[in-house]
Amino acid sequence: MGRLAGVAGPDYPGLPGALAVESTPGADRPTTLLGMQVTVTATPQAGVSLAGDMAALAQAAHLAAGAVQIVAGDPTSWTTPSLTEGVAPEAFAAAAAAAGIRVYLHSPYLINVASDNPRVRQPGRSLLQHTLRLAARIGASGVVVHGGHVTKDADPAMGIANWATTLERLDLCAPLLIENTAGGGRAMARLPEQITRLWEAVGDSGVGFCLDTCHAWAAGIPVADCVAIVGDITGRIDLVHANNSRDAFGSARDRHAGLTAGLIPVAEILSAVAAARVDAIAETPVEGHVEDLALLAAALTSSAA
Numbered sequence: 001m002g003r004l005a006g007v008a009g010p011d012y013p014g015l016p017g018a019l020a021v022e023s024t025p026g027a028d029r030p031t032t033l034l035g036m037q038v039t040v041t042a043t044p045q046a047g048v049s050l051a052g053d054m055a056a057l058a059q060a061a062h063l064a065a066g067a068v069q070i071v072a073g074d075p076t077s078w079t080t081p082s083l084t085e086g087v088a089p090e091a092f093a094a095a096a097a098a099a100g101i102r103v104y105l106h107s108p109y110l111i112n113v114a115s116d117n118p119r120v121r122q123p124g125r126s127l128l129q130h131t132l133r134l135a136a137r138i139g140a141s142g143v144v145v146h147g148g149h150v151t152k153d154a155d156p157a158m159g160i161a162n163w164a165t166t167l168e169r170l171d172l173c174a175p176l177l178i179e180n181t182a183g184g185g186r187a188m189a190r191l192p193e194q195i196t197r198l199w200e201a202v203g204d205s206g207v208g209f210c211l212d213t214c215h216a217w218a219a220g221i222p223v224a225d226c227v228a229i230v231g232d233i234t235g236r237i238d239l240v241h242a243n244n245s246r247d248a249f250g251s252a253r254d255r256h257a258g259l260t261a262g263l264i265p266v267a268e269i270l271s272a273v274a275a276a277r278v279d280a281i282a283e284t285p286v287e288g289h290v291e292d293l294a295l296l297a298a299a300l301t302s303s304a305a
């Protein structure tokens with residue numbers, strides 16, 4: 001992990017621009033799987049024009065991460081996702097492959113395909129399909145989408161049925177991973193009993209699962225056991241979002257913290273990462289990425305040994 005030394009701060013001083021994307025994989029990169037969320041949109045370097053998503057890839061390479069998660073545009077809008085600054089998806093895919101970095105695409109946060117409101121559900125389903133198509137073109141290892149919820153007067157069974165219909169209609173041209181959520185009384189994928197009902201309806205569709213440790217904690221699921229608890233229900237965990245939480249256990253609040261900067265004992269997060277043995281993405285504040293990635297690498301290395 002020697003390359004991580006000296007890299008600090010939100011702007012990753014020392015980032016060698018686009019050249020980092022072409023750095024040879026292997027030498028300093030752990031063979032284990034880890035990653036980070038990158039939401040910064042650009043890292044200007046003198047004389048280097050670097051688009052946002054390419055910058056994310058370059059930063060992942062620079063930090064010796066084996067995986068990266070991007071959001072492809074503004075995740076808080078209904079705009080069809082696209083790579084920033086007109087980067088061709090195929091060029092991005094080639095750069096990621098050359099750097100040996102797996103890419104996960106987080107779908108826009110507004111998507112709620114469980115919703116009992118068709119004016120929310122239907123555009124979300126369409127946007128999710130667009131996101132899957134982009135993911136296929138960039139060679140993404142998965143598209144993450146939140147489990148969603150129904151409104152307070154609706155029967156949660158309606159949301160489950162909406163998920164089943166969505167998966168019947170979607171062209172799963174890239175792996176789709178449903179993520180557990182932190183709060184909401186009528187959520188689809190917050191508590192174990194909710195995930196159980198959802199999985200009874202969608203488990204045979206080929207959909208995968210993304211387990212977020214901050215959301216599990218907020219939902220009241222012990223983080224030390226969350227991989228076993230959820231894995232027993234879904235039979236699979238395809239990705240871990242390794243985040244700490246600024247709020248109390250069971251708070252239903254979704255405020256991420258750096259791995260050592262929140263209320264979840266960091267050992268519990270790292271034990272979940274080690275138990276899952278899949279890619280782990282830290283959706284944590286950028287100033288702690290170097291430390292967070294080192295912790296994830298150590299956890300995954302120990303679990304692989």
Ligand SMILES: [Zn+2]
Pocket residue numbers: 179212241283
């Ligand atoms: Zn997450």
